Amino acid sequence: MCLAIPARIVELEKDNAVVDAMGNRWRAKTTLLPEAKLGDLVLIHAGFAISLVDEEEAKETWQLLAEIADFDETSDKISG
């Protein structure tokens, strides 16, 4: 539950953002991170941006999330 996901702000109007992670897009708020700008990479937790994050960190996390998704898929196939 305390897992935050790095995503890039691709649209921003006031504190309403659309963010993108690995091609997945969803709405998020920047109320808790007023300094966030269009194009910034941010950590999103429960629908809110909570911190800026650097490119390298974001890539590491995305890679890990992709691996987990692969692993879960494989694990489901094996157990299912």
Added chain:
Amino acid sequence: MLERIYKAQTTMDTACKTLGRQINIMEVCGTHTVSIFRNGIRSTLPRQLKLLSGPGCPVCVTDQSYIDIVLQIADRDDCIIATYGDMIRVPGKGGSLEKNTKANVKIVLSSEDALQLAKDNPGKIVVFVAVGFETTAPATAVVVKEAAEQNIGNFCILSGHKLVVPAMRALVSEKNHNIDAFLCPGHVSVIIRYGAFTEIVEHFSRPCVVAGFEPMQIIEGLAEICRQLTAGKAELTSVYKAAVTEQGNTTAQKIMAECFEEADGYWRGLGKIEKSTLKLRDKYSQLDALTRFNITETPGEDTSGCRCGEVLCGLIEPPECGLFKNSCTTENPVGPCMVSSEGACAAWFKYGPER
């Protein structure tokens, strides 16, 4: 990468040899627990290094009495319960939200969605099941302020928000003296700043190392703890420098302080802990579900035989509970540590047995 892993393993081996006894490190965060199991980290550690899964999963530490209150409100015809998905399977005395067919329950992904639900359903009272640590509490505070400013009268929250540091304090001061050090949660630290753990280091002489959830960070975090233990030191360090700053997120800290005050509260397994939960301040009492429905929280005994409480304190491992894999499975969970995907029991069930 291999070189870094080798270096970390050498540091851990040295600590085990120097101390000549079992080393107990508690990972506080549920996300750490999952990452540790998924990546098979336990099996790479020296035998004398034991990892304990702590009270860092919000679902797992939510007291049964809280669930019972949610179920009590769910029975009302005039209410909609808005909750994060993790909570719907947690059993209280009278079943769970999932099994309560009468209940009008909506799963939301954020507190904003819960407030929107209230705006879309003016004829119902939307009650937001507000659980989580300092990562989630600011998001609740945002909508509390918004609801108050916009005079949205059919919205309220049931605060089950909890604070990480008081739980760590309760663990080392009374519940489990065998914890040698803490691997501290990265994303909570993003909000509260990593200096928040200073007290645990200074008063209780336990190393605290903040780490993100990537396997390399966890391994290097454990190695940093081992380096300190070998040197006989307790320090506060962070191997998660990318997002954790000295100040933390001050906007989030401010809004949390504006809406909430610290209050004594009940934790599953840890009992009552002083100033460990967040209660809405008086000026927002109209948004407090406890006030609105005139409910008093009365903690009850869990009579199911579930030993989640001891698991959360690091006193036993899940297989030591008689219910584990017998009457308690991920399909039919009895306790919250099996319900939550971040719970220690669910991790053992799915990925175990591991050392």
